[in-house]
Amino acid sequence: MGSQETDKRRWFITGGCGFIGSNLIESLVADGCPVRVYDNLTVGTREALAAVTPFDEVEADAAWSEGVQLVVGDILECDVLAAAAKDGDVIVHLAACTGVPDSVRDPHFDCRTNVQGTLNALEAARHGSAKRFIFASSGAPAGNVEPPIHEEIVPKPVAPYGASKLAGEAYCSAYAQTFDVETVALRFGNVYGPKSGHKTSVVAKWIGLALEGKPIEIYGDGTATRDFIFTTDLIDAIHKAATAPAENVSGEVFQIATSHETTVGELAELLCTALAEAGIDPPQVRFTEERLGDIKRNYSDTSKAAELLAWKPVTSLQTGLLHVLEPLLYRNASN
Ligand SMILES: NC(=O)c1ccc[n+]([C@@H]2O[C@H](COP(=O)([O-])OP(=O)(O)OC[C@H]3O[C@@H](n4cnc5c(N)ncnc54)[C@H](O)[C@@H]3O)[C@@H](O)[C@H]2O)c1
Numbered sequence: 001m002g003s004q005e006t007d008k009r010r011w012f013i014t015g016g017c018g019f020i021g022s023n024l025i026e027s028l029v030a031d032g033c034p035v036r037v038y039d040n041l042t043v044g045t046r047e048a049l050a051a052v053t054p055f056d057e058v059e060a061d062a063a064w065s066e067g068v069q070l071v072v073g074d075i076l077e078c079d080v081l082a083a084a085a086k087d088g089d090v091i092v093h094l095a096a097c098t099g100v101p102d103s104v105r106d107p108h109f110d111c112r113t114n115v116q117g118t119l120n121a122l123e124a125a126r127h128g129s130a131k132r133f134i135f136a137s138s139g140a141p142a143g144n145v146e147p148p149i150h151e152e153i154v155p156k157p158v159a160p161y162g163a164s165k166l167a168g169e170a171y172c173s174a175y176a177q178t179f180d181v182e183t184v185a186l187r188f189g190n191v192y193g194p195k196s197g198h199k200t201s202v203v204a205k206w207i208g209l210a211l212e213g214k215p216i217e218i219y220g221d222g223t224a225t226r227d228f229i230f231t232t233d234l235i236d237a238i239h240k241a242a243t244a245p246a247e248n249v250s251g252e253v254f255q256i257a258t259s260h261e262t263t264v265g266e267l268a269e270l271l272c273t274a275l276a277e278a279g280i281d282p283p284q285v286r287f288t289e290e291r292l293g294d295i296k297r298n299y300s301d302t303s304k305a306a307e308l309l310a311w312k313p314v315t316s317l318q319t320g321l322l323h324v325l326e327p328l329l330y331r332n333a334s335n
Pocket residue numbers: 014015016017018019020021038039040041042043044045073074075076093094095096097098113117136137138139187188189190191192199201
């Protein structure tokens with residue numbers, strides 16, 4: 001990734017053992033930044049982190065090192081979180097209840113994790129030394145609106161997940177204006193990329209099923225749309241959000257996606273083509289019931305991020321899918 005402006009600031013990453021966290025940490029390690037990961041290991045694992053970098057597991061009140069540290073803890077443990085984050089410079093808050101279906105099944109759990117957990121992380125920033133706070137939001141707060149989604153749309157979340165992410169954005173705004181924490185809320189599109197084997201999001205799930213020779217399922221008739229963003233583009237946006245001048249970004253929300261609308265049916269075709277090119281039998285495609293809380297159309301206008309973060313995605317869906325398949329094919333070939 002290489003981002004000289006990130007210097008050697010101390011990066012504190014909640015949820016750093018997960019999909020996006022492990023991709024982010026890989027780039028920070030390449031930049032030589034001190035990193036502290038805070039994760040309760042309910043989804044992410046020590047093994048996932050170890051696959052990216054060597055690390056030391058430490059207590060929350062341990063001194064920072066020049067390398068990568070892991071503190072095992074929950075964002076709902078306010079005091080532990082504050083102690084662990086105390087001497088960090090940049091906080092990237094990724095830990096969350098990440099799924100629409102989970103939030104529909106248990107809205108209380110989703111609220112505790114995404115609202116109280118985000119408030120706890122903001123409090124850790126306020127009482128510690130971190131100036132910059134980056135919040136992983138989503139397209140979900142906007143809801144079922146006419147796309148492209150942009151930052152000026154009045155949010156109308158469909159699922160509890162969208163409501164809890166919207167509350168997180170609201171607290172970020174309040175902490176920027178009342179407590180002088182430089183918050184930046186990034187509304188990620190549908191992220192795909194390496195290290196996503198555990199995810200149930202569409203690209204990760206379909207690749208897993210295809211490699212097992214199983215059929216893939218499309219919820220609804222395949223015309224639902226999403227905006228698929230590759231991990232390297234997303235990580236670049238996080239770096240830019242961490243280094244942009246405060247007057248451009250503090251208290252702001254940014255759509256971080258590609259501005260391309262892709263139907264789920266098109267995604268299935270592109271993936272089948274990529275798999276066939278790679279010598280793997282394309283999976284059978286089945287259509288099933290729509291899911292409660294799913295949004296029909298979703299893609300973003302990213303012009304605000306282009307202007308204020310000087311950020312633009314560069315990876316096409318075709319290229320990104322091939323990048324995800326490459327290491328898997330290598331693994332398959334060597335089995
Ligand atoms: N992946 C996407 O497409 C996408 C899209 C939009 C927004 N996001 C947001 O990005 C962030 C990261 O998503 P991801 O895809 O890497 O998810 P992930 O599930 O792979 O990673 C989340 C990590 O957070 C940890 N975690 C969960 N609850 C915790 C808690 N209470 N305390 C401490 N750690 C906890 C998990 O163990 C896991 O390692 C989330 O906030 C998610 O809502 C992701």
